[in-house]
Amino acid sequence: MSPNVLNGEKEAICRANIFSASEKEYGPQYKEHLLEQYKLYLQSVIFTSDLKLKINTYFLAINTALFTAIGIIFSKSTLNPIVWHFILPLAGMVISFVWLGVTYAYKERSVVKLRIIHCIEEKLPLATHTTEWQLINERHANRFGRFFFNIDLFIPLIFMAAYILFIVLI
DSSP: OOHHHHHHHHHHHHHSSSSOSOHHHHOTTHHHHHHHHHHHHHHHHHHHHHHHHHHHHHHHHHHHHHHHHHHHHHHHOOSOHHHHHHHHHHHHHHHHHHHHHHHHHHHHHHHHHHHHHHHHHTTSSOOHHHHHHHHHHHHTOSHHHHHHHTHHHHHHHHHHHHHHHHHHHO
């Protein structure tokens, strides 16, 4: 993403009534309350990241169980393999698609939260998260870096491809 687009988005986010009152309107505790709200918002970012990690673990466990079930059914089952040949991989594809959507939604939510933090940091002495974000964007400016920065979006796609291979090759 170009710096101009990021700056335009930042300006739009910062103008979106994030600061409901000026320091003068708010009163003498403005800076103290700003810092406290900043700390609370940072906690919400951490919570969102932790929840995303738990969701990824959950979907990975489901896919692992499905792979195990597919292996057992195809090696030892007396059930009609044609039925199971489609049902389990199709279920895996649906689960992986949902996983991809949830992962994307949490990634977008995290980006928005970090951009709001950048706006708040404009009122604080240090802009640590803003600086970190800029450094990450510089480091991930090439395709290789962006791929690994977004790898959590590719993992569900890898599972979907594996399920397609199960259907096609078995």
